[in-house]
Amino acid sequence: MSDLRIFSYLPNPRIWKATIAARLCGVDVEVRGSSPKELQSWLWDFDAHRLSSDELARSGDTTTGKVGFSGTLHKTRAFIEAHPFGTVPAAFSPDGKTGIFESNSIMRAVARLGEKRFPLYGRDAYEAARVDSFLDASLVFARDSQIYLLSLISGTVTTEIHSRMRDGFKVYLGGINQSLLPNRDFLVGNSITIADICFVAELALFSNEKARPGELIKKGLEPILHDGIDAECPLAFAHFARLTKHAAFAADLEPYLKKIESSRAAHTDR
Structure with a gap:
């Protein structure tokens, strides 16, 4: 049995906060899910699974989709009790009774579960509070x-x-860049923490802007991740590039970022 089960749309860089942390501190995390469109035919529950045609017809656990979803979703009463806001990613304790929501909190749970193996949440109360400061700052950027x-x-x-x-991008990346001065390898302390993991996951998600240049061109707007953006916050982007190659990060991020770059290249060639 896994230490934590996560149900989410896939791929989702925000759940990789938890899977990256899990690799670093030896926690067993199980991920279930599918694309946002296909989640309409899934049962949203601790035992999340794709519903058969007969199950869909009989299902009384229905609700209207919210942000990022449309149509009817199938959420059990137990899911709503565990996740009162009804959103994904949705994590559960091994018995399915305790729900953990919001990607930063799910990542925190993994860090706490594996704290004896790797101090992802810092080495003392002060480092932990500084980690929380970065996670709180990321929320505005994420929204x-x-x-x-x-x-x-x-x-x-x-x-x-x-x-x-x-x-918002300038404020967030500027703060990350400043935090890496002078010659710091990590945002907090002397090793990777969930502050670093959160930063990498959020910037990876934002990289999706590269895959949709057409909408910006139509409106006469310049991409935020324009050529030369690295020079504006060099330490932040170097930190991102270095960590995406780390073994604990690369399993999730390398295929995702390569796909985005391929999509960007396809648009450029048109």
């Missing part, structure tokens, strides 16, 4: 990036959304 990326997908991006995201 803005979700709005921005969904607007690119739906073709509804506006100058206002783009401007807010551009400003």
